[in-house]
Amino acid sequence: MRSCDVVIIGAGPAGSSSAISLARLGYSVVLLDKEQFPREKLCGDFINPSNWPILRALGVDKEILARARQRVTGFRxxxxxxDQAECPLPLTSAEPFGLGLSRAALDHILVEKAQGENVTVLQNCRIKRLTREDNPWHLEFDRAGTIETLRARMLIGADGRHSWVAHHLGLTRSADMRGRAVAFQLRLQCRGGFGDRVEIHLFPGGYVGLLGLGEDMINLCLAVDKDRLPDDQPFTRLLESRLPLNPHLKTILNRSEPAGELRSTYPVYFPPRHSYSDGVLLVGDAARVNEPVSGEGIYFALKSGLLAAETIDAAFRAGDFSAARLRAYETACRSEFRLRRGVNALIRTLIYRPALASPLIRFSVKRRRLLDSIVRTVCLPHAAR
Ligand SMILES: Cc1cc2nc3c(=O)[nH]c(=O)nc-3n(C[C@H](O)[C@H](O)[C@H](O)COP(=O)(O)OP(=O)(O)OC[C@H]3O[C@@H](n4cnc5c(N)ncnc54)[C@H](O)[C@@H]3O)c2cc1C
Incomplete structure (x- = not known):
């Protein structure tokens, strides 16, 4: 049987950032994922400039810069x-631009960094059993056809929005499965390229996010109110008849061809889960998701991973893994994310209601300060605002 201080289930940005931080603090860490990296995943692929301080601290900024083909400096x-409103991203010398980079590349860089910090990374793992008796967690999993077991003092659930850990340990809320919107993602080959802006295009029932990835490739993500989703071949019908109702989007779609696999997820948003219990923390999307329109999910994932590592370090020092001690993590997340989550909730209220959003967008063409200050909150780290 393997034994470690902390086992982390899920090697996305949240799992990798907590693994790297805990390994640097001297803990033995196992990072386990059901996939083999590099692997793609549904995302808008926008690395918000607010991520730079964390990427630098994790030591992956140079590798990410070397891999990215698209710098992002504007928003439309x-x-x-x-109607259309646009503004430059609020860039500083420390946060000079956002990036368009596939999640296959980003997540693989982070996992390799974790391996370089002596984290044991186990891929292709299917969890069979998770129990906790007399403190340590006991995990049984199938790794490429072989059953293995593991014992750990602390558990981190970093397994994304459909978190098996959260469901298995009863940390979900009943509202989890009653989301309002469905999301789709597809890569497109766009003749003539796309430029250096991240773009949001409203259409009846939802919105599309577009981002260049370099070499004429763009990422299209859309979120649509599920009550307004066509019954039959929903994505094709949206692409062919609903999206072109936005004239700006129509122009881009007219010069684009699908160039990848269609992915979808539901629900797009659900209320935060209980992110701590005895011996366990939830990080990233496993704990809380935002409306993806603001492209902040990777930031929340990375940052919550760091905050979880701090709390776990304090728990080991005190020899106390009780929920009462681990609650400090939830408090730290609330205080760190309060403003961003507030702005995101406001955007979520408006974005599916064109009758409210459209006049505001027209208004912000004349009064740029409104759009500027929203983009500033979303794109700059706390210290730089
Ligand atoms: C439509 C859409 C567009 C988005 N666009 C952006 C964007 O442009 N920019 C941005 O910053 N954010 C964006 N987001 C949000 C972002 O994708 C997430 O917030 C981010 O991926 C969360 O990272 P994570 O590490 O918490 O989870 P994930 O990235 O989901 O990683 C979870 C990992 O856990 C593994 N896993 C799952 N279940 C198990 C299991 N049972 N056992 C073992 N491993 C398991 C998975 O294989 C995966 O590797 C978008 C979200 C949506 C829905």
Missing amino acids: ITTVAG
């Missing part, structure tokens, strides 16, 4: 009526 939002 458009409506079905043809």
Whole structure:
């Protein structure tokens, strides 16, 4: 049987950032994922400039810069009526641009960094059993056809929005499965390229996010109110008849061809889960998701991973893994994310209601300060605002 201080289930940005931080603090860490890396995943692929301080601290900034083909320096939002507002991203010398980079590349860089910090990374693992008796966690999993077992003092659930850990340990809320919107993602080959902006285009029932990835490749993500989703071949019908109602989007779609696998997920948003219990923390999407329109999910994942590592370090020092001690993590997340989550909740209220969003977008064409200050909150780290 393997034994370690901390086992982390899920090697996305949240799992990798907590693994790297805990390994640097001297803990033995096992990072386990059901996939083999590099692997793709549904995402808008926008690395928000707010991530730079964390990527630098994790020591992956140079590798990420070397791999990314698209720098992002502007934002544009458009409506079905043809209105559009745009602004530059609020960049500083420390946060000079955002990036368009596939999640296959980003997540693989982070996992390799974790391996370099002596984290044991186990891929292709299917969990069979998770129990906790007399403190340590006992995990049984199938790794490429072989059953293995593991014992750990602390558990981190970093297994994303459909978190098996959260469901298995009863940390979900009943509202989890009653989301309002469905998301789709598809890569497109766009003749003539796309430029250096991240773009949001409203359409009846939802919105599309577009981002260049370099070499004429773009990432299209959309979120649509599930009550307004066509019954039959929903994505094709949206792509062919609903999205082109936005004239700006139509122009881009007219010069684009699908160039990858279609992915989807539901629900897009659900309320935060209980992120701590005896001996366990949830990080990243396993604990809380945002409306993806603001492209902050990777930031929340990385940052919550760091905050979890701090709390776990304090728990080991005190020899106390009780929920009462681990609650400090939830408090730290609330305080760190309060403003961003507030702004995101406001955007979520508006973005599916064109009758409210469109006049505001028209208004922000005249009064740039409104759009500027929203983009500033979303794109700059706390210290730089
Ligand atoms: C439509 C859409 C667009 C988005 N666009 C952006 C964007 O442009 N920029 C941005 O910053 N954020 C974006 N996000 C959010 C972002 O994708 C997530 O917030 C981010 O991926 C969360 O990282 P994570 O590490 O918590 O989880 P994930 O990235 O989901 O990683 C979870 C990992 O756990 C593994 N796993 C799952 N279950 C198990 C299991 N049972 N056993 C073992 N391993 C398991 C998975 O294989 C995966 O590797 C978007 C989200 C949506 C829905």
